Amino acid sequence: MVHAFKFAYHDKAYHFVWDNESGSLHNVDYVAFLYAKKRYGQALDEKESKDFFAINQADLQELEKEFDELETMGILNTPCTSFAKKKRIGEIKALCLHICNDCNLRCKYCFADEGTYHTQERAYMSEEVGKKAIDFLIAHSGKRNNLEVDFFGGEPLMNLDVVKAIVEYARSREKESGKSFNFTMTTNCVLLNDKNIEWLNKEMYNVVLSIDGRHDVHSAVRKAVNGKDCYDLIANNAIKFAKARGDKSYYVRGTFTAKNLDFADDVLTLNDMGFDQISIEPVVTDIEDLKITKEHLPAILKEYERLAENYIDRRKTDKWFNFFHFMIDLEGGPCIIKRLTGCGSGCEYLAITPTGGIYPCHQFAENKDYYMGNVFDGDLDLSISDKFADNIVTNKPDCKDCMAKYYCSGGCVANNLNFAGSMGKPYDISCEMMRKRLELSLAINAIEGAED
Amino acid sequence: MKHINSIVTNSMKKQGNIGCGECQSSCQSACKTSCTVGNQSCKNRDEKINATRKPLI
Numbered sequence: 001m002v003h004a005f006k007f008a009y010h011d012k013a014y015h016f017v018w019d020n021e022s023g024s025l026h027n028v029d030y031v032a033f034l035y036a037k038k039r040y041g042q043a044l045d046e047k048e049s050k051d052f053f054a055i056n057q058a059d060l061q062e063l064e065k066e067f068d069e070l071e072t073m074g075i076l077n078t079p080c081t082s083f084a085k086k087k088r089i090g091e092i093k094a095l096c097l098h099i100c101n102d103c104n105l106r107c108k109y110c111f112a113d114e115g116t117y118h119t120q121e122r123a124y125m126s127e128e129v130g131k132k133a134i135d136f137l138i139a140h141s142g143k144r145n146n147l148e149v150d151f152f153g154g155e156p157l158m159n160l161d162v163v164k165a166i167v168e169y170a171r172s173r174e175k176e177s178g179k180s181f182n183f184t185m186t187t188n189c190v191l192l193n194d195k196n197i198e199w200l201n202k203e204m205y206n207v208v209l210s211i212d213g214r215h216d217v218h219s220a221v222r223k224a225v226n227g228k229d230c231y232d233l234i235a236n237n238a239i240k241f242a243k244a245r246g247d248k249s250y251y252v253r254g255t256f257t258a259k260n261l262d263f264a265d266d267v268l269t270l271n272d273m274g275f276d277q278i279s280i281e282p283v284v285t286d287i288e289d290l291k292i293t294k295e296h297l298p299a300i301l302k303e304y305e306r307l308a309e310n311y312i313d314r315r316k317t318d319k320w321f322n323f324f325h326f327m328i329d330l331e332g333g334p335c336i337i338k339r340l341t342g343c344g345s346g347c348e349y350l351a352i353t354p355t356g357g358i359y360p361c362h363q364f365a366e367n368k369d370y371y372m373g374n375v376f377d378g379d380l381d382l383s384i385s386d387k388f389a390d391n392i393v394t395n396k397p398d399c400k401d402c403m404a405k406y407y408c409s410g411g412c413v414a415n416n417l418n419f420a421g422s423m424g425k426p427y428d429i430s431c432e433m434m435r436k437r438l439e440l441s442l443a444i445n446a447i448e449g450a451e452d
Numbered sequence: 453m454k455h456i457n458s459i460v461t462n463s464m465k466k467q468g469n470i471g472c473g474e475c476q477s478s479c480q481s482a483c484k485t486s487c488t489v490g491n492q493s494c495k496n497r498d499e500k501i502n503a504t505r506k507p508l509i
Contacts, residue, residue: 348473
């Protein structure tokens with residue numbers, strides 16, 4: 001499908017036409033933008049409609065010829081040639097280890113219910129379970145060389161000795177198994193100290209540091225167990241970590257809610273604090289005063305635009321930074337199989353609970369309806385995998401004509417299930433944000449490419 | 453062309469042995485709630501790409 005869109009950067013309007021099947025991006029003038037909208041069935045607003053009918057006949061003929069030519073070249077209105085197929089099941093490459101179902105923070109929006117995953121039990125993974133999980137991963141990884149293990153919680157630093165033992169064990173098995181492990185961790189930074197930082201920098205391929213941006217925004221929803229404000233501790237630890245990280249991967253990762261729809265200021269605050277790898281995610285919750293609703297979308301989409309303008313500006317200065325959702329690799333992105341199959345949850349990506357329970361992903365952890373087995377049994381209930389194997393973007397009718405379908409693969413399965421009622425039905429609020437972020441990523445890529 | 457400048461073409465077309473599965477699982481990369489895969493890179497980036505790029509005008 002073809003999608004025409006515009007982006008204003010410091011009052012200069014840029015117009016683009018995007019062909020999602022071939023992945024071709026065309027910068028067009030205003031009349032071509034209007035013509036593309038008309039030709040490919042996009043609605044024109046009142047002014048655009050008026051302007052379109054003012055295009056003279058000679059220009060219209062020229063536009064028709066140029067668009068015909070691009071179609072003949074196979075870089076516009078390209079037919080869909082990506083076919084639906086089932087995901088490969090029984091071959092696993094990534095585990096999310098719930099190393100600690102406990103947390104030293106009390107965040108209002110936590111999907112994991114303060115780390116307990118609604119079990120009312122604060123459980124810690126043992127060395128034995130962790131090592132069994134590594135054995136399980138190696139045994140089920142087939143031909144995959146690169147294996148990933150994410151230490152997740154709750155707060156994984158509350159069980160760091162076990163994390164260290166698991167890493168040491170996995171490393172000891174790399175050579176004989178022919179596998180290479182990449183370890184990652186998501187931490188709230190409370191327990192980061194010099195010793196931990198040194199170890200994490202040595203062993204973790206990527207570390208995600210949770211902090212929401214501005215002090216008042218963060219502290220309104222994230223507090224210590226005793227209810228105290230702990231922003232300064234977290235911010236200082238995160239800054240110390242990022243400085244010591246060198247050129248290894250990390251992200252500061254925040255959440256925005258209905259209370260901070262001006263979240264671009266949180267991104268820019270994090271950048272002002274010295275961070276250059278930043279992600280801010282929309283909250284996923286049904287808590288009344290925090291949840292994102294359709295009514296919030298116009299403000300959110302506008303805010304992404306404001307962020308994009310500031311992003312381009314800052315990247316020309318010593319405040320250069322990456323925003324996770326504006327990153328796009330048009331010359332070396334993922335292959336079509338990856339784009340069709342997405343995150344791989346339930347098939348190649350699984351979560352392991354502290355007692356060794358196996359679930360399709362961290363969002364399904366401790367949900368008995370999705371229990372797939374235990375690492376001590378070694379067996380896997382592939383009938384659960386099978387439910388996820390059909391979850392391919394080309395199998396989702398709502399995604400058929402979406403400009404972003406090869407960039408989100410049909411959305412987060414858990415969010416779809418929880419908020420749209422079905423794994424195969426995309427959550428429309430996420431979709432709106434995804435499309436806007438893709439438009440902006442493409443525009444940023446084009447504008448920065450021109451300035452290089 | 454007078455009205456159109458094709459900046460990037462065929463970024464979706466990959467040659468070779470696609471689907472090797474050696475790239476990072478998207479959910480492990482940063483967010484744990486996002487469905488974004490398109491911002492990732494191919495693990496065998498240099499071998500497979502067939503895109504072309506021209507500057508914006």
